[in-house]
Amino acid sequence: MQGNTAMLRTTEIFSISKDVSVRCTNCNLRELCLPESLSPDEVLRLNGLVSARRRLKKGEALQRAGEPFKSLYAVRSGSFKTCIATEDGRDQVTGFKMSGEIIGLDGIGTNTHIIDVVALEDSEVCAIPFTRFEEASREMAGLQKQFHRIMSREIVGEQGVMVLLGSMRAEERVATFLLNLSRRFRARGYSPTEFNLRMTREEIGSYLGLKLETVSRVMSRFHELELIQIKQKHVLILDPQRLKDIASSATSSV
Amino acid sequence: MQGNTAMLRTTEIFSISKDVSVRCTNCNLRELCLPESLSPDEVLRLNGLVSARRRLKKGEALQRAGEPFKSLYAVRSGSFKTCIATEDGRDQVTGFKMSGEIIGLDGIGTNTHIIDVVALEDSEVCAIPFTRFEEASREMAGLQKQFHRIMSREIVGEQGVMVLLGSMRAEERVATFLLNLSRRFRARGYSPTEFNLRMTREEIGSYLGLKLETVSRVMSRFHELELIQIKQKHVLILDPQRLKDIASSATSSV
DNA sequence: CGCTCTCTTGAACAGAATCAAGAACGGTGG
DNA sequence: CCACCGTTCTTGATTCTGTTCAAGAGAGCG
Numbered sequence: 317m318q319g320n321t322a323m324l325r326t327t328e329i330f331s332i333s334k335d336v337s338v339r340c341t342n343c344n345l346r347e348l349c350l351p352e353s354l355s356p357d358e359v360l361r362l363n364g365l366v367s368a369r370r371r372l373k374k375g376e377a378l379q380r381a382g383e384p385f386k387s388l389y390a391v392r393s394g395s396f397k398t399c400i401a402t403e404d405g406r407d408q409v410t411g412f413k414m415s416g417e418i419i420g421l422d423g424i425g426t427n428t429h430i431i432d433v434v435a436l437e438d439s440e441v442c443a444i445p446f447t448r449f450e451e452a453s454r455e456m457a458g459l460q461k462q463f464h465r466i467m468s469r470e471i472v473g474e475q476g477v478m479v480l481l482g483s484m485r486a487e488e489r490v491a492t493f494l495l496n497l498s499r500r501f502r503a504r505g506y507s508p509t510e511f512n513l514r515m516t517r518e519e520i521g522s523y524l525g526l527k528l529e530t531v532s533r534v535m536s537r538f539h540e541l542e543l544i545q546i547k548q549k550h551v552l553i554l555d556p557q558r559l560k561d562i563a564s565s566a567t568s569s570v
Numbered sequence: 571m572q573g574n575t576a577m578l579r580t581t582e583i584f585s586i587s588k589d590v591s592v593r594c595t596n597c598n599l600r601e602l603c604l605p606e607s608l609s610p611d612e613v614l615r616l617n618g619l620v621s622a623r624r625r626l627k628k629g630e631a632l633q634r635a636g637e638p639f640k641s642l643y644a645v646r647s648g649s650f651k652t653c654i655a656t657e658d659g660r661d662q663v664t665g666f667k668m669s670g671e672i673i674g675l676d677g678i679g680t681n682t683h684i685i686d687v688v689a690l691e692d693s694e695v696c697a698i699p700f701t702r703f704e705e706a707s708r709e710m711a712g713l714q715k716q717f718h719r720i721m722s723r724e725i726v727g728e729q730g731v732m733v734l735l736g737s738m739r740a741e742e743r744v745a746t747f748l749l750n751l752s753r754r755f756r757a758r759g760y761s762p763t764e765f766n767l768r769m770t771r772e773e774i775g776s777y778l779g780l781k782l783e784t785v786s787r788v789m790s791r792f793h794e795l796e797l798i799q800i801k802q803k804h805v806l807i808l809d810p811q812r813l814k815d816i817a818s819s820a821t822s823s824v
Numbered sequence: 825c826g827c828t829c830t831c832t833t834g835a836a837c838a839g840a841a842t843c844a845a846g847a848a849c850g851g852t853g854g
Numbered sequence: 855c856c857a858c859c860g861t862t863c864t865t866g867a868t869t870c871t872g873t874t875c876a877a878g879a880g881a882g883c884g
Contacts, residue, residue: 400729404818406737410729422729424722431729450715454708461704467721468678474728475654475664475676475685481735482662482779486872517831525736530872532832548831548881564658740840771863781841786864802849802863 339363348416348503349390350444350462358458365449366390366442372435378419379433385423387443391415394439395514398422399432399522409522411477412436412515414500418466420446436514481525489524490534491563494544498553509553593617602670602757603644604698604716612712619703620644620696626689632673633687639677641697645669648693649768651777652676653686663776665731666690666769668754672720674700690768735779743778744788745817748798752807763807 340351340363351359369392372378378389381401396413410431413419419441423429453460480489502508513520517528524531538544543559545552553559594605594617605613623646626632632643635655650667664685667673673695677683707714734743756762767774771782778785792798797813799806807813 400733402733402818406733406818408733408736410732421722422726425719425726426723430726450711450718454711454714457704457708460708464704464721465679467718467725468675469680471721471724471728472676472679472684474725474732478664478728478731478735479654479656479660479662481732482776483660516829522736527873528831529833529874532830533872536832564656564660770861782863783842783865784840786862787840790864 345416354458358456365444367445368443370441372439374437376435379429381432383429385427387445388420389441391417392440392442395436396433409519486530486534491559513549599670608712612710619698621699622697624695626693628691631688633683635686637683639681641699642674643695645671646694646696649690650687663773740784740788745813767803
């Protein structure tokens with residue numbers, strides 16, 4: 317379970333992994349990333365596409381809006397925020413990317429990146445030159461299918477955020493956000509109930525359409541209610557079920 | 571400028587079109603739809619993929635969440651709303667689709683549709699069986715590229731909606747919405763300043779994350795300010811520039 | 825050790841939601 | 855052609871959620 321590994325010794329970062337060899341073939345993000353459901357020889361071929369591994373320091377940008385689109389990136393380790401800046405000075409976080417997730421899909425449509433992607437911590441990505449990738453996916457039905465799936469899921473995921481932003485109240489938004497993180501940590505083999513937030517309250521607020529004070533207040537309230545324990549960036553989920561109830565309390569109806 | 575035309579005499583619906591022959595090759599949505607930027611022989615081939623034309627009455631569903639995903643649809647005429655219903659009874663409009671736009675991308679990821687798509691007026695679509703489409707796009711680089719572009723633009727478009735929902739005030743949202751419609755009507759050869767809304771205030775509100783009363787109030791205010799003239803579904807845009815100013819008034823900053 | 829950035833908490837305020845009533849429209853059938 | 859019905863839209867009064875403004879406490883870093 318990991319990004320694209322291209323010549324990366326997995327043990328360099330994750331002591332979990334026993335297998336020390338390199339690239340997609342042995343990447344422990346295989347099940348979450350592009351190789352998901354590819355045949356072994358397809359993975360091998362995909363492997364050859366990964367042009368480079370790139371390390372980023374916290375705060376560094378992987379891509380900036382306006383830059384020409386060349387490559388997709390698979391997050392190998394660490395995490396990123398994706399932000400969109402409108403002409404009128406608005407700047408909003410539109411997502412958070414964790415290991416195994418694909419970055420850069422925004423650039424395909426116009427050959428220019430639309431969003432900024434910034435590392436939330438020291439991170440590493442696998443770069444996949446898109447022209448070569450398109451070629452390969454014309455020759456490998458499995459890779460093509462997997463790529464279509466990934467884009468489709470991105471679309472569906474964003475619709476979920478639209479529902480959150482369009483119809484949820486602050487508590488529902490924050491609960492949904494925490495549960496979403498929890499699920500993604502679990503999928504990566506980490507504890508779903510105890511983790512550290514990589515982003516600030518302001519970034520969470522921007523993503524959830526709330527002010528940072530509101531995020532802080534809601535979290536404090538959840539703490540008082542003993543749904544979670546939170547101290548700065550450290551989160552402990554105490555009562556996932558009640559959180560779920562809050563996340564889908566469906567005030568509206570009819 | 572039109573959806574996929576598959577064996578449709580364009581004059582049946584649009585008296586504008588002089589050329590009476592059929593399918594993508596002569597569809598007047600060519601520039602907006604899948605054929606955009608394809609070579610003539612690629613268009614011909616795409617043409618063969620369109621399995622059927624389907625007519626829908628106002629209120630009829632083109633697809634329902636939960637149904638198996640088989641085909642993409644290109645809107646030939648009319649318009650649709652896309653809605654997502656969550657388990658907890660929330661139901662939200664996530665988009666409006668006009669002629670030339672592609673519907674069904676949500677189903678690719680899981681082979682099951684996630685969203686409902688309902689006709690806002692009597693409409694017509696071209697169905698494109700996806701398996702055959704994937705095959706064809708492996709053989710035609712141009713079609714593959716175009717499809718990737720369409721999905722990417724869908725992703726970028728949704729991010730735009732996320733910004734709207736996450737950081738705009740009611741007036742900004744409604745102004746943005748009206749300008750968006752205006753732009754899309756213009757792209758289809760209709761007047762960008764005078765058109766009829768196909769959706770109710772409630773549907774607009776659902777899409778914009780507002781209540782129908784708020785939508786109504788904001789529109790009335792725009793009318794008073796002489797930015798628009800609005801009577802029920804009929805809209806006349808009087809001052810596009812001031813509307814644009816409102817749409818990007820960037821209250822926040824820093 | 826001091827500085828800055830981040831987070832928490834309180835009090836006052838504002839924008840949109842809610843509740844409510846009535847008007848306008850569109851379709852139907854007499 | 856007109857009367858009736860349900861749906862959609864408008865408008866007002868009130869309420870409430872989240873924002874804004876403000877101050878102080880913690881944490882992390884050089």
